[in-house]
Amino acid sequence: MIRIESVTKRYADGTVAVDDLTLDIPDGSITVLVGPSGCGKTTTLRMINRMIEPTGGRILLDGQDIHQQPVNALRRSMGYVIQNAGLFQHRTIVDNIATVPRMLGWDRGRARKRAMELMERVGLDAGLAKRYPYQLSGGQQQRVGVARALAADPPVLLMDEPFSAVDPIVRKGLQAELLRIQAELGKTIVFVTHDIDEAIKLGNMIAVMRTGGHLAQFAPPDELLSAPADAFVEDFLGTDRGIRRLSFFTSAGLDVTTEPVVTTGADAAGHVLPELPFLLVTDADGKPLGWARAEQGEQPDYADLLPHGRPFVLGRESLRDALDCAVLSPTGWAVAVDGTGRVAGVTSQETIATAIREAHAARKTKPAEPGSAAADPANPAAAEDPVNPAEAADPANPAAAEDPVNPADAADAEAPADTAATETPADTPAAPGPDAPGPDTPDGDAGHPVRATR
Numbered sequence: 001m002i003r004i005e006s007v008t009k010r011y012a013d014g015t016v017a018v019d020d021l022t023l024d025i026p027d028g029s030i031t032v033l034v035g036p037s038g039c040g041k042t043t044t045l046r047m048i049n050r051m052i053e054p055t056g057g058r059i060l061l062d063g064q065d066i067h068q069q070p071v072n073a074l075r076r077s078m079g080y081v082i083q084n085a086g087l088f089q090h091r092t093i094v095d096n097i098a099t100v101p102r103m104l105g106w107d108r109g110r111a112r113k114r115a116m117e118l119m120e121r122v123g124l125d126a127g128l129a130k131r132y133p134y135q136l137s138g139g140q141q142q143r144v145g146v147a148r149a150l151a152a153d154p155p156v157l158l159m160d161e162p163f164s165a166v167d168p169i170v171r172k173g174l175q176a177e178l179l180r181i182q183a184e185l186g187k188t189i190v191f192v193t194h195d196i197d198e199a200i201k202l203g204n205m206i207a208v209m210r211t212g213g214h215l216a217q218f219a220p221p222d223e224l225l226s227a228p229a230d231a232f233v234e235d236f237l238g239t240d241r242g243i244r245r246l247s248f249f250t251s252a253g254l255d256v257t258t259e260p261v262v263t264t265g266a267d268a269a270g271h272v273l274p275e276l277p278f279l280l281v282t283d284a285d286g287k288p289l290g291w292a293r294a295e296q297g298e299q300p301d302y303a304d305l306l307p308h309g310r311p312f313v314l315g316r317e318s319l320r321d322a323l324d325c326a327v328l329s330p331t332g333w334a335v336a337v338d339g340t341g342r343v344a345g346v347t348s349q350e351t352i353a354t355a356i357r358e359a360h361a362a363r364k365t366k367p368a369e370p371g372s373a374a375a376d377p378a379n380p381a382a383a384e385d386p387v388n389p390a391e392a393a394d395p396a397n398p399a400a401a402e403d404p405v406n407p408a409d410a411a412d413a414e415a416p417a418d419t420a421a422t423e424t425p426a427d428t429p430a431a432p433g434p435d436a437p438g439p440d441t442p443d444g445d446a447g448h449p450v451r452a453t454r
């Protein structure tokens with residue numbers, strides 16, 4: 001566990017970026033730091049790998065004060081992923097990913113083999129291995145950043161707005177990939193974002209910070225949505241938190257009926273429900289074709305079907321998905337399918353509303369376990385990807401001397417970090433800032449860089 005204990009960071013100019021922050025970051029799950037611009041998220045993250053040193057308090061890693069640990073070893077145990085990936089522009093993709101293993105002394109063949117494995121893990125085609133970063137899309141570069149951070153298999157990943165620079169669709173894919181990888185690897189991930197939706201999607205635990213580096217609330221996403229601590233958190237969460245919370249309620253157990261479901265061309269006698277003047281028509285394989293108007297005692301016109309809309313996967317998707325399907329359905333009824341796309345039944349808005357009330361009541365009597373959200377396979381919100389080139393800038397590591405680094409990090413220990421990496425020689429230890437003696441030396445993206453989805 002990472003324990004941030006009464007930590008304060010006052011910069012040389014007097015700015016208090018983080019003020020008496022205490023936070024217990026659980027192992028093996030994703031903790032998101034979220035809050036408005038300038039609230040101290042990046043400062044907090046960078047204090048965890050000692051790119052920035054606190055001016056007060058301490059940070060413990062598995063009970064040990066990180067200040068007592070050699071900074072190089074500490075950073076080796078922490079992957080670091082930043083916005084725009086911060087790749088070495090003059091190196092191929094495979095060599096970018098192999099950076100840290102090479103610095104650790106692996107021979108080239110072994111390091112490249114590991115890099116190829118990681119490319120596969122983060123969903124990158126092996127054919128991209130020999131390309132240079134500029135020949136990849138932003139989303140692909142970000143995946144490389146994640147692979148690089150994972151290369152030395154660090155137990156901790158620090159991710160600073162890693163997906164902020166890509167378009168919403170690519171971002172969704174990267175989030176899903178992170179959740180998938182996290183489900184496989186179970187890293188301790190600290191993820192910074194200013195996007196509350198991303199926080200809710202990815203976080204097992206969410207720390208909402210407010211300006212001045214104060215913690216406003218630390219809770220699992222479900223709890224955050226249901227019980228914001230104060231008006232600031234409520235406002236930050238936005239207006240539709242009730243609907244968003246439904247993402248945490250599974251559709252498993254939702255009442256569905258197959259009564260108004262018929263195979264195309266079949267005799268519909270006895271299938272029409274009094275409250276639903278439609279039949280859901282399927283093909284011979286049980287896949288939905290559309291809704292047919294139907295009256296009691298009459299055969300429907302199988303040639304004239306209304307669209308069935310997007311079905312939801314019963315048990316895998318949430319009550320929010322089910323409700324969305326019902327609201328968008330031309331009949332007001334949602335179509336439930338199984339994992340193979342075959343119709344499992346249909347359900348009305350009223351039935352979904354009942355299930356929502358029951359789910360709320362159940363939560364009141366049995367609160368969700370903190371940190372359980374994304375890790376819980378039954379949690380539909382989690383149903384729907386990280387690393388650390390820090391060593392490259394490690395002045396103690398001779399191998400690092402030939403590595404270029406993220407100039408933003410290398411050049412200014414306490415400067416905003418996400419400036420894209422360039423060809424600037426990186427390993428030059430940063431000149432310690434006046435208030436940041438020694439270890440504030442940033443390691444740039446060099447040794448660093450990357451969670452799964454809801």
Ligand SMILES: Nc1ncnc2c1ncn2[C@@H]1O[C@H](COP(=O)(O)OP(=O)(O)OP(=O)(O)O)[C@@H](O)[C@H]1O
Pocket residue numbers: 011012013015016017035036037038039040041042043044194414415416
């Ligand atoms: N090197 C520095 N010297 C002085 N003040 C700094 C320095 N770096 C950051 N700050 C200030 O500290 C505060 C917190 O900055 P930080 O980058 O940690 O915030 P953030 O929450 O990550 O913001 P954003 O979401 O915009 O990246 C801000 O007021 C910022 O201006």
